[in-house]
Every structure is written in structure tokens, then in C-alpha cells.
Amino acid sequence: AQSVAQPEDQVNVAEGNPLTVKCTYSVSGNPYLFWYVQYPNRGLQFLLKYITGDNLVKGSYGFEAEFNKSQTSFHLKKPSALVSDSALYFCAVRDEGGSYIPTFGRGTSLIVHP
Amino acid sequence: IAGITQAPTSQILAAGRRMTLRCTQDMRHNAMYWYRQDLGLGLRLIHYSNTAGTTGKGEVPDGYSVSRANTDDFPLTLASAVPSQTSVYFCASSARRGEKLFFGSGTQLSVL
Numbered sequence: 541a542q543s544v545a546q547p548e549d550q551v552n553v554a555e556g557n558p559l560t561v562k563c564t565y566s567v568s569g570n571p572y573l574f575w576y577v578q579y580p581n582r583g584l585q586f587l588l589k590y591i592t593g594d595n596l597v598k599g600s601y602g603f604e605a606e607f608n609k610s611q612t613s614f615h616l617k618k619p620s621a622l623v624s625d626s627a628l629y630f631c632a633v634r635d636e637g638g639s640y641i642p643t644f645g646r647g648t649s650l651i652v653h654p
Numbered sequence: 655i656a657g658i659t660q661a662p663t664s665q666i667l668a669a670g671r672r673m674t675l676r677c678t679q680d681m682r683h684n685a686m687y688w689y690r691q692d693l694g695l696g697l698r699l700i701h702y703s704n705t706a707g708t709t710g711k712g713e714v715p716d717g718y719s720v721s722r723a724n725t726d727d728f729p730l731t732l733a734s735a736v737p738s739q740t741s742v743y744f745c746a747s748s749a750r751r752g753e754k755l756f757f758g759s760g761t762q763l764s765v766l
Contacts, residue, residue, distance in 0.1 A: 572752065574755075576755075576757075581759075581760075582760075583744055583746075583757030583758050583759050584746075584755070584757045585757070586754045586756070589754060630696065634752060639710075640704075640751035640752035641699060641712070641751070642755070644689075644697040646694065646696035647696050
């Protein structure tokens with residue numbers, strides 16, 4: 541079975557400060573991990589993914605994510621937050637085999653204050 | 655480039671009525687998915703299709719049906735709508751199963 545947890549419903553950060561949105565996962569094999577962003581009244585957009593290789597993955601809009609196998613985490617990060625980064629962020633995971641269908645977390649609302 | 659088109663954008667429906675949500679993609683993606691998004695519950699998979707002619711049940715399939723007669727279209731039907739089906743519905747696709755998803759803009763459905 542595969543599952544993903546986003547422990548924070550909301551993250552608040554000041555513009556210009558670094559941000560982190562947390563994600564932990566559980567799979568039986570090797571994980572395929574994804575981050576998506578949802579702006580108001582829009583569908584989700586792909587940000588980045590981890591399949592294998594470097595533990596630090598770079599994605600769209602200056603975001604990056606760090607894969608930590610021992611902590612089963614895949615936290616989303618950005619060195620300097622922008623007000624326009626305010627949105628809902630979803631982590632997703634799928635097992636290396638299985639159904640190939642990702643399981644999504646419940647989402648974390650990121651609010652960047654001017 | 656349209657990507658994924660969902661229709662209608664929003665709908666208010668009387669309980670007991672039948673409703674079909676439409677989804678069309680122009681990317682020739684093999685896999686398609688229907689999710690519902692509810693506050694506090696995130697995204698939950700309703701049905702999916704790995705390729706034209708095949709469908710499968712997701713996490714919350716009861717009360718919903720799908721068909722995949724061709725690559726481009728993946729309609730979702732509510733045979734007899736109930737208030738608990740009030741939600742935002744998203745259609746998504748991926749080039750192949752397991753790859754990143756592309757999402758439509760969603761359908762806001764209210765069942766009264």
C-alpha cells in the first residue's frame with residue numbers, strides 16, 4: 541500500500557524568506573514522488589518529480605525538493621518566497637510497481653505575506 | 655494548445671438527476687483519471703483508464719461510471735446524483751500510466 545502525509549494544513553511565510561512544505565510517504569518498494577501546485581479556481585499543475593538519482597530535485601518557478609530515504613520525506617523548498625507563490629500544494633507518491641496511480645496528500649495551503 | 659477541456663465549468667443539479675461531466679484531451683495521452691476534491695480530504699481518485707477501451711475503479715467509485723471509447727474522451731456519469739456528490743471534479747491525463755499528470759480546470763458540481 542502507498543500513502544502520503546502532509547502534516548501542515550497551512551504554512552505562513554514572509555516574502556523573501558525561505559519556505560518549506562513538508563511531505564512524508566510510505567511505499568513498499570521504491571517511491572516515485574511528485575509535487576503539484578493549485579492556484580485558486582484552477583486545476584493542479586506539475587512542479588517536480590523524483591524517480592531516482594540526486595536527492596535534490598529542481599522544478600518549476602524556483603522550487604526544489606529534497607528526497608530523504610531514511611526519513612521517508614520529500615519536502616518542497618524555495619530559498620526566497622514570493623507573494624505569487626501563495627497557493628495550495630499537493631504531494632503525491634506511487635510505488636515503483638503496483639497500479640502506477642499516484643496517491644495524493646490532503647494539500648498544504650501556502651500563504652506568503654508581503 | 656488546449657490540453658484538457660472539462661465541461662461544464664459549474665453545474666447545480668437536483669438530487670436524483672443524471673449528469674455527465676465531459677473531459678476531452680488533445681495530447682494523445684494514454685491514461686486518464688477522474689478525481690474529486692473536497693475540503694480537508696484532498697484529491698480522491700474516482701475512476702481511471704490506462705488506455706482506450708479499459709477502465710478501473712479508484713478509491714471512491716460508488717455512484718459514478720466512466721467509459722473510454724477513444725483516446726481523447728473520458729466522460730464521468732452520475733446516474734442518480736446525491737448531495738454527497740457535491741464537489742469539485744478534476745479530469746487528468748498522463749502520457750503513460752505512472753507519469754506526471756496534466757489536469758483540467760475542474761467542474762464545480764452542487765447537488766441539492
